[in-house]
Structures are given as C-alpha cells and as structure tokens.
Amino acid sequence: MVPMAQNLEEFICYDEFWLDKDMENMGYLFEYCEAYCREILGDEQFLLDKEMFIESFMKSDCRALMEIGHPTLLSQAAYDTAKDFIEVDNENEMAAFRLRGKQQEYARYQLYWAGWMYAYIHFQSKERSKNIIEKLPLHEILTDYKIGHEMSKEAYYSKIAYLFEKKV
DSSP states (O other): OOOSSSSSOOOOOOOGGGHHHHHHHHHHHHHTHHHHHHHHTTTOOOOOOHHHHHHHHTTTTHHHHHHHHHHHHSSSOHHHHHHHIIIIIIITOOOGGOOOSSSOOOOOOOHHHHHHHHHHHHHHHHHHHHHHHHOHHHHHHHHHHHHHTOOOHHHHHHHGGGGGGGOO
C-alpha cells in the first residue's frame, strides 16, 4: 500500500468520478462482510461481529487510502477490499472480530445503506471516515435507516450536515 498523508492539510478527497464506485463498494463491504470473511479465512463457521468490523474498517489505513483516491483500492471489488483490510490492516488476525454474543439482526440492505451513505458523507463533507464514524456513530446511522433509506442521499446528508460544518 501507498503511505498516507501525515497531516490533515495534505488530505484530499477523491474525484467525483469515483463516488458511485466508492458508495457501491462500501455498501457491499458492509452488507457482506461476514460472508467475505468466511471465504477469505476459509472458515465457514466464523461468526463476525459486523459492527466491530465496520467500525474498525472506517478507522483503517485501507479506508484512508481509498478516501484520498488510491485507484487500485477504489476500483477493486468490495471482496478484495475486505481481503486487503484483513491481510494488511489486521495481518490476517481476525480473532478480535469473532462474535462473542448474539448477532444483531439487521433489516434487508440496512448495512448496505449505511456503507453507501458513509461514502457519500465522506465525499460531501471531505471528512475522514475515522472522524465521520466518531461524529455519526454506526449505531446512529443504523437507527436512521428506518427513515433515511426512504430519503434521497442529498436529503439525508442535509439532515446530518450540521455534524460536519467547520467551526471557525
């Protein structure tokens, strides 16, 4: 992987050309993260703590490189992004992500929508994903799914944009 910019002044969001691809990949990554992990790890019995995985991914170097426009990471399939995250960011060690209780139940496409929206929020706000998930935690965006997925992405962003306004 390519080294990241060390300070926020060097941070640049990818070009609009990549927005739809990033939104789609983030959606698929969130929705199918457990299936991807099982296949990558070769363990059909692996139960993934999806929320822990997603929160960690949002704070990862892999996601940070996607944000600044790393063409390989932005153009590859969500499965390959999961593989890079597992191999590079976690050095193939996924024990910490093993589900320790009962799996939360999600509405159909709820996780997809959350990933899709997080990518859109990143593009609109120019905030890093690790900051976005702090300002709009995963449990909140998952709760917002009930009404948010009925809105346009622009309308939902308008609803939460105050979280990302720059204070002067």
